[in-house]
Amino acid sequence: MIETFYDVMRRQGITRRSFLKFCSLTAASLGLSPAFAPKIAHAMETKPRIPVLWLHGLECTCCSESFIRSGHPLAKDVILSMLSLDYDDTIMAAAGHNAEAIVTEIVEKYKGNYILAVEGNPPLAEDGMYCIIGGKPFVDQLKYAAESCKAIISWGSCASWGCVQAAKPNPTRATPVHKVPGLADKPIIKVPGCPPIAEVMTAVVAYLLTFDKLPTLDKQGRPQMFYSQRIHDKCYRRPHFDAGQFVEHWDDEAARQGQCLYKMGCKGPTTYNACSTVKWNEGTSFPIQSGHGCIGCSEDGFWDKGSFYDRLTDINQFGIEANADAVGGTAAAVVGAGIAAHAGLTALHRAKQPGDKQPGAEQ
Numbered sequence: 001m002i003e004t005f006y007d008v009m010r011r012q013g014i015t016r017r018s019f020l021k022f023c024s025l026t027a028a029s030l031g032l033s034p035a036f037a038p039k040i041a042h043a044m045e046t047k048p049r050i051p052v053l054w055l056h057g058l059e060c061t062c063c064s065e066s067f068i069r070s071g072h073p074l075a076k077d078v079i080l081s082m083l084s085l086d087y088d089d090t091i092m093a094a095a096g097h098n099a100e101a102i103v104t105e106i107v108e109k110y111k112g113n114y115i116l117a118v119e120g121n122p123p124l125a126e127d128g129m130y131c132i133i134g135g136k137p138f139v140d141q142l143k144y145a146a147e148s149c150k151a152i153i154s155w156g157s158c159a160s161w162g163c164v165q166a167a168k169p170n171p172t173r174a175t176p177v178h179k180v181p182g183l184a185d186k187p188i189i190k191v192p193g194c195p196p197i198a199e200v201m202t203a204v205v206a207y208l209l210t211f212d213k214l215p216t217l218d219k220q221g222r223p224q225m226f227y228s229q230r231i232h233d234k235c236y237r238r239p240h241f242d243a244g245q246f247v248e249h250w251d252d253e254a255a256r257q258g259q260c261l262y263k264m265g266c267k268g269p270t271t272y273n274a275c276s277t278v279k280w281n282e283g284t285s286f287p288i289q290s291g292h293g294c295i296g297c298s299e300d301g302f303w304d305k306g307s308f309y310d311r312l313t314d315i316n317q318f319g320i321e322a323n324a325d326a327v328g329g330t331a332a333a334v335v336g337a338g339i340a341a342h343a344g345l346t347a348l349h350r351a352k353q354p355g356d357k358q359p360g361a362e363q
Contacts, residue, residue, distance in 0.1 A: 005044035029203040031225045043210040051106050051114035053145050054088035057138045058165045059120025062195040063156040064090045070198035100134040116149040118159045123172035130172040151187045160192040167303035190221040194297035197278050200226045231294050232268035234276040265309035266293030273298040
């Protein structure tokens with residue numbers, strides 16, 4: 001019998017108060033109201049930890065690096081308590097045949113009741129020989145582990161979209177998880193980003209454990225709670241965009257004032273992610289806040305969409321015809337017209353004041 005989340009926390013000396021605080025933080029990470037905290041606590045107290053196989057294909061391990069830096073909920077709590085992380089070749093102690101035997105054990109012992117987390121993607125060219133795990137093509141390991149899993153989590157843009165490995169001309173035929181033959185009918189949660197935000201990753205796991213179902217996904221298979229809005233929608237520089245105030249050159253006066261980075265190639269208007277709200281490093285900052293435009297790393301094919309510094313040219317947000325390239329001049333004209341109109345109205349108001357002599361009146 002696998003221990004529950006709460007069993008493990010008690011064994012680690014964590015108090016009941018700390019446990020309930022953790023549940024409240026988890027609810028906040030999921031974007032849920034405080035009323036859901038008791039439901040999360042009940043799930044943690046009664047449900048067994050979920051067996052997880054965390055496989056690695058073609059990738060740089062940045063998703064794992066991000067995951068272990070989660071602040072809320074703490075990754076150590078997720079790994080040691082919420083999950084029974086049985087296989088992850090990056091952080092596991094076992095190696096060689098002993099490590100590979102774990103995959104078979106979990107697949108056979110927990111058929112239909114374990115989560116398959118995939119970081120990276122399999123290359124399909126040359127029968128998968130560009131990525132070998134335990135002497136076998138990674139794609140074979142992936143298909144074997146996916147056959148009996150409860151759900152698949154595609155960590156990062158590599159597993160979700162293919163990322164840099166699948167960029168043109170893609171000689172290895174690096175393929176995102178959902179396009180691997182035989183896996184299309186599996187329940188797959190895509191958590192894109194290069195890497196994804198740590199708190200987003202742990203919150204997705206917490207949701208699966210608490211509600212025993214997949215979170216609501218958008219049409220591309222991403223959790224709506226984190227990928228329903230563009231970075232641009234909640235960016236703190238958005239007022240500058242609306243006002244037509246843009247950085248024109250790196251380190252110009254507009255850059256020093258924190259104005260909009262759209263003209264420097266920022267992809268925030270077309271990128272769906274939680275960077276501008278959840279942020280990184282426990283809510284400290286995100287790329288735009290550090291002075292660099294968004295490169296759209298959570299979007300499909302972002303490596304093949306030209307330079308990260310190419311300006312988007314089809315963003316019309318100020319009316320049907322206007323875009324950000326033209327809005328600066330338009331905004332200036334509107335301001336000028338407003339000043340002129342204000343001056344005219346002021347003159348007219350003064351002319352109508354009681355006691356004022358009207359032009360042509362008798363002396």
